[in-house]
Amino acid sequence: MTQTLVPLLLAALLLSPPAAVGGPVDDQLARYGAAAKAADPAFAGFSAERGRTLHTHSFILGKPDTPACTACHGQDPRGAGKTPAGKAIEPVALSATPGRYADPAKVEKWFRRNCNEVLGRECTPREKGDWLTFMRGQ
Amino acid sequence: MNLPLRPLVLAGLALAFSALILSRAQAGGGHFFPPVGDAKVKEECGSCHLAFAPSMLPARSWQRMMGDLKHHFGDDASLEPALAAQVADYLTAHAADTGGRRYGAKLTRGLAAGEAPLRITELPKWVREHREVPARDWRHQDVRTRANCVACHADAERGFYED
Numbered sequence: 001m002t003q004t005l006v007p008l009l010l011a012a013l014l015l016s017p018p019a020a021v022g023g024p025v026d027d028q029l030a031r032y033g034a035a036a037k038a039a040d041p042a043f044a045g046f047s048a049e050r051g052r053t054l055h056t057h058s059f060i061l062g063k064p065d066t067p068a069c070t071a072c073h074g075q076d077p078r079g080a081g082k083t084p085a086g087k088a089i090e091p092v093a094l095s096a097t098p099g100r101y102a103d104p105a106k107v108e109k110w111f112r113r114n115c116n117e118v119l120g121r122e123c124t125p126r127e128k129g130d131w132l133t134f135m136r137g138q
Numbered sequence: 139m140n141l142p143l144r145p146l147v148l149a150g151l152a153l154a155f156s157a158l159i160l161s162r163a164q165a166g167g168g169h170f171f172p173p174v175g176d177a178k179v180k181e182e183c184g185s186c187h188l189a190f191a192p193s194m195l196p197a198r199s200w201q202r203m204m205g206d207l208k209h210h211f212g213d214d215a216s217l218e219p220a221l222a223a224q225v226a227d228y229l230t231a232h233a234a235d236t237g238g239r240r241y242g243a244k245l246t247r248g249l250a251a252g253e254a255p256l257r258i259t260e261l262p263k264w265v266r267e268h269r270e271v272p273a274r275d276w277r278h279q280d281v282r283t284r285a286n287c288v289a290c291h292a293d294a295e296r297g298f299y300e301d
Contacts, residue, residue: 085282086281086282
């Protein structure tokens with residue numbers, strides 16, 4: 001019994017998603033994952049590709065001067081952005097700004113504000129997870 | 139009794155002159171506005187634009203502004219209610235007609251008692267101080283908005299607006 005259990009446990013440990021050992025970004029993704037699953041039982045995980053589209057697509061649903069995330073954050077996720085009032089925005093790519101997304105309340109605050117400005121509505125947990133997955137890989 | 143009148147008069151004049159200069163300096167000379175000293179307030183008010191000095195507006199203006207962060211000059215700047223209250227407390231305590239009076243009294247001069255302007259750049263004194271800035275400078279790609287103080291005032295983050 002234990003002889004089969006040990007390899008199984010080892011395999012589970014190795015194959016487990018980073019969330020189990022994760023930092024704040026993975027914890028945040030796990031929370032969005034649970035919420036996405038609750039909203040749609042067919043939810044099958046986040047997609048960096050969908051995240052990229054969300055980040056770069058011009059929705060023109062929110063404010064005219066912020067049609068896309070890239071309007072302020074810039075085309076390159078690893079480069080700095082700029083607010084309309086002239087302040088620099090640290091790169092959104094996790095590799096370029098390692099401390100980013102460490103505070104869940106702050107992450108939620110900016111998703112709420114920025115999705116309203118670009119999409120004219122709040123983002124769904126799946127959209128937030130997609131976007132964060134894209135940025136984690138950048 | 140033969141008092142040396144001339145030195146006494148000169149000393150008196152020098153004293154009066156220094157007192158005048160000092161009083162002007164204390165009245166703010168109009169060009170120093172202490173920057174936000176609270177880390178939380180600085181973060182919340184300074185992510186998108188310079189964290190404007192609370193002494194640049196009267197307390198009633200800050201109250202009005204903090205009452206509708208969802209529509210903050212056309213942007214959604216909404217905050218959790220507890221955090222918003224914390225920020226509002228700081229701003230109203232250091233406003234031009236409260237704790238920051240000695241710095242902001244001059245800038246807010248000419249406002250009617252009940253007037254609660256939201257834009258620092260619409261204060262009569264602000265408008266007068268900037269009347270010589272040509273329109274093309276405001277449109278410059280490094281300026282773009284009158285809220286971008288640091289584009290011209292290099293030391294604005296530290297509270298100095300002399301230049």
